[in-house]
Amino acid sequence: MDPQPHILVVDDDREIRDLLSKFLExxxxxxxxxxxxKDARRLWPLGRYHLVVLDLMLPGxxxxxxxxxLRGQDDVPIVMLTAxxxxxxxxxxxxxxxxxxxxxxxxPRELLARIRxxxxxxxxxxxxxxxxxxxxIRFAGWTLxxxxxxxxxxxxxxxxxxxxxxxxxxxLVERPNRVLTRDxxxxxxxxxxxxxxxxxxxxxxSRLRRKLEDDxxxxxLIKTVRGGGYVLAATVDRA
Amino acid sequence: MSASQxxxxxxxxxxxxxxxxxxxxxxxxxxxxxxxxxxLGLTLVQGLGLLIHALDRVDLQKFAQAREIAGRSFAAWxxxxxxxxxxxxxxxxxxxLPQGLLASLDETPAVPLNAAPPPxxxxxxxxxxxxxxxxxxxxxxxxxxxxxxxxxxxxxxSLRLPDxxxxxxxxxxxxxxxxxxxxxxxxxxxxxLAAAALTLWAVRRLxxxxxxxxxxxxxxxxxxxxxxxxxxxxxxxxxAAHAFNTMAERIRRFVSDRTQMLAAISHDLRTPITRLRxxxxxxxxxxxxxxxxxxxxxxxxxxxATLAFARDDAAAxxxxxxxxxxxxxxxxxxAADARPEAAEHVAYAGPEHLTVQARPTxxxxxxxxxxxxxxxxxxxxRLTLARPEGSGRPVRLAVxxxxxxxxxTELESVFQPFRRLEVxxxxxTGGTGLGLPIARNILRAxxxxxxxxxxxxxxxxxxxxxxx
Numbered sequence: 001m002d003p004q005p006h007i008l009v010v011d012d013d014r015e016i017r018d019l020l021s022k023f024l025e026x027x028x029x030x031x032x033x034x035x036x037x038k039d040a041r042r043l044w045p046l047g048r049y050h051l052v053v054l055d056l057m058l059p060g061x062x063x064x065x066x067x068x069x070l071r072g073q074d075d076v077p078i079v080m081l082t083a084x085x086x087x088x089x090x091x092x093x094x095x096x097x098x099x100x101x102x103x104x105x106x107x108p109r110e111l112l113a114r115i116r117x118x119x120x121x122x123x124x125x126x127x128x129x130x131x132x133x134x135x136x137i138r139f140a141g142w143t144l145x146x147x148x149x150x151x152x153x154x155x156x157x158x159x160x161x162x163x164x165x166x167x168x169x170x171x172l173v174e175r176p177n178r179v180l181t182r183d184x185x186x187x188x189x190x191x192x193x194x195x196x197x198x199x200x201x202x203x204x205x206s207r208l209r210r211k212l213e214d215d216x217x218x219x220x221l222i223k224t225v226r227g228g229g230y231v232l233a234a235t236v237d238r239a
Numbered sequence: 240m241s242a243s244q245x246x247x248x249x250x251x252x253x254x255x256x257x258x259x260x261x262x263x264x265x266x267x268x269x270x271x272x273x274x275x276x277x278x279l280g281l282t283l284v285q286g287l288g289l290l291i292h293a294l295d296r297v298d299l300q301k302f303a304q305a306r307e308i309a310g311r312s313f314a315a316w317x318x319x320x321x322x323x324x325x326x327x328x329x330x331x332x333x334x335x336l337p338q339g340l341l342a343s344l345d346e347t348p349a350v351p352l353n354a355a356p357p358p359x360x361x362x363x364x365x366x367x368x369x370x371x372x373x374x375x376x377x378x379x380x381x382x383x384x385x386x387x388x389x390x391x392x393x394x395x396x397s398l399r400l401p402d403x404x405x406x407x408x409x410x411x412x413x414x415x416x417x418x419x420x421x422x423x424x425x426x427x428x429x430x431x432l433a434a435a436a437l438t439l440w441a442v443r444r445l446x447x448x449x450x451x452x453x454x455x456x457x458x459x460x461x462x463x464x465x466x467x468x469x470x471x472x473x474x475x476x477x478x479a480a481h482a483f484n485t486m487a488e489r490i491r492r493f494v495s496d497r498t499q500m501l502a503a504i505s506h507d508l509r510t511p512i513t514r515l516r517x518x519x520x521x522x523x524x525x526x527x528x529x530x531x532x533x534x535x536x537x538x539x540x541x542x543x544a545t546l547a548f549a550r551d552d553a554a555a556x557x558x559x560x561x562x563x564x565x566x567x568x569x570x571x572x573x574a575a576d577a578r579p580e581a582a583e584h585v586a587y588a589g590p591e592h593l594t595v596q597a598r599p600t601x602x603x604x605x606x607x608x609x610x611x612x613x614x615x616x617x618x619x620x621r622l623t624l625a626r627p628e629g630s631g632r633p634v635r636l637a638v639x640x641x642x643x644x645x646x647x648t649e650l651e652s653v654f655q656p657f658r659r660l661e662v663x664x665x666x667x668t669g670g671t672g673l674g675l676p677i678a679r680n681i682l683r684a685x686x687x688x689x690x691x692x693x694x695x696x697x698x699x700x701x702x703x704x705x706x707x
Contacts, residue, residue, distance in 0.1 A: 013510050013513075013514070015510075015514050016510065016513055016514055016517065019514060019517035019518060019521075020517060022521070023517055023520050023521075057506075104509045104510075104513055105509050105510075105512035105513040105516060105535070105539055106513065106516070107516060107532075108516055108517050108520050109520075150599070153562065155560070155594075156560060157560040157561060157562050157594045158559050158560065158561045158562065158599050159562040159565045160561070160562065160565050160566040160569040160570075160599060160603060161565075161569060162569050162572050162573045162576070163573070164576070165569075165572075207568070207572060210568070210591070211562075211565050211568075213591075213592075
């Protein structure tokens with residue numbers, strides 16, 4: 001990871017812009033702030049940014065349009081700030097390829113954790129080599145829709161998942177037929193969960209198996225690997 | 240839907256709306272009542288018309304018969320008086336006499352001397368005076384006697400020929416026959432049936448808009464964005480539809496104004512809360528910082544709940560097939576993850592999978608509110624899910640806790656927005672007073688409901704029904 005990542009913050013509220021810049025700078029980041037998309041476009045060629053924090057509710061051109069433009073420029077990761085419960089904005093944003101989102105009013109530490117997780121992921125993937133976001137991921141008859149964060153059974157029935165279960169499943173389907181140790185899983189799961197991680201992962205796996213109708217004693221979909229790891233045994237089809 | 244109806248639905252007994260049936264045959268629908276009244280009126284008018292027609296016919300018949308009898312009587316007298324005495328009987332027999340008139344030549348009069356004459360109306364109707372004085376002198380009856388004979392209206396006349404014998408005329412009118420024409424009766428029946436059919440058709444057609452109005456009002460009750468009524472048809476119907484649409488439009492505007500206002504307030508509050516959260520990060524006092532962040536979290540939760548209640552998000556979300564069993568377990572798992580200390584008091588009992596048609600986010604919020612309440616106020620959340628007992632029967636779901644329950648009088652009132660019990664206010668449990676109203680709104684929007692009841696062994700149960 002870059003020792004001092006450069007973040008572009010786009011938010012129309014001056015106070016938030018200043019406070020957020022100060023907060024992120026205190027966490028060892030370099031921050032450039034823009035008050036609207038016009039300002040952001042002006043600032044874009046002037047620096048090399050590692051990540052953009054983008055408020056979707058902006059005066060003038062909307063954040064979504066700017067995100068679309070940004071996608072055309074570079075594979076810079078985007079963390080979106082959406083209005084509370086604006087489901088459609090969130091879905092469109094994630095379909096556009098935003099890497100994460102947070103609802104306003106956000107918790108600054110949560111934002112920091114997400115920014116770090118996204119930066120870690122993009123640097124691990126070599127940066128710029130990102131796959132376009134999948135609309136639907138199919139495996140063993142099941143369908144995972146990342147933008148809507150939902151799982152559909154082979155019969156087309158929506159099967160609700162907890163946040164932890166969803167993230168675990170997404171990590172597994174993105175790496176099918178690869179053994180993932182608990183440590184790897186913990187890393188990939190953004191370290192978001194509190195509590196004893198080992199146990200949390202085992203619990204999430206057993207809950208997931210139950211929901212995926214995968215027999216816990218003789219699992220065929222999420223297999224346990226001796227020595228402490230899991231593997232998704234299925235052909236995965238991205239659309 | 241009232242709570243009593245919800246209870247009835249839960250127990251599976253259909254309860255008819257309360258109504259006092261005064262008359263057994265009084266129809267319930269407007270169309271039925273209007274048709275019945277119109278048909279009764281039609282029957283009455285037709286009956287009276289038929290009676291008037293019959294009476295008129297009887298009168299006419301009587302008049303025609305009387306005229307014919309008078310004329311023939313005169314002809315009989317003339318024949319007899321002009322004929323030679325030895326041929327009188329034969330010539331009288333040759334005359335074609337109408338029904339009801341008998342003529343005979345006798346030595347004695349049929350009417351006794353000094354008998355009371357028939358009433359003047361009969362005398363005039365049958366022109367009896369003229370019969371007594373008709374013809375040239377020398378051909379008039381030597382003597383004429385008239386008398387009532389038999390039932391009223393019947394009479395006899397005795398006319399004495401110049402040379403002695405009597406011509407006795409007995410009039411016995413046949414009973415009146417008002418229904419002599421079959422075609423008339425058939426035509427009458429056809430007319431009546433046609434009028435009745437027309438009445439029924441017209442009434443049904445005219446009351447159709449009333450039903451449409453009732454259905455539209457029902458739709459509006461379920462969702463403010465129901466399509467408007469067509470403003471067509473008769474003037475009154477079009478006016479009513481227009482008035483209804485105007486009312487619906489006003490309600491829509493009111494709701495959208497209120498929604499926009501709440502959205503604006505919450506949007507405007509979002510910025511200061513975000514700023515405060517950021518400022519809190521620069522606070523030196525760790526304890527104060529933690530408390531401030533907790534306050535901000537509470538504020539945000541209240542705004543989120545108010546917004547969810549006001550915007551009625553459930554209406555906007557599409558309904559999809561959903562695994563309710565998985566949803567229940569998800570809600571319980573998330574509640575247990577959020578409060579690890581209460582995790583052992585969270586339990587699920589029910590099928591592994593149960594598909595229903597529902598709005599996932601909204602239904603999850605409703606169940607999360609019920610489970611959250613059970614954990615907060617009752618220290619436990621045991622969820623039982625039961626498959627419907629048959630097709631068309633509801634899915635049943637109950638969330639039970641180990642708390643003290645709530646007074647029976649409050650079981651229903653806690654579903655009112657911002658209603659909180661004293662225990663909840665006094666305790667440091669927070670709460671917006673919107674959890675239960677939101678849950679009920681969402682479940683009712685699904686065609687189900689939720690009620691609370693105190694369990695026999697203690698504790699409270701939130702009982703949910705959902706269409707299966």
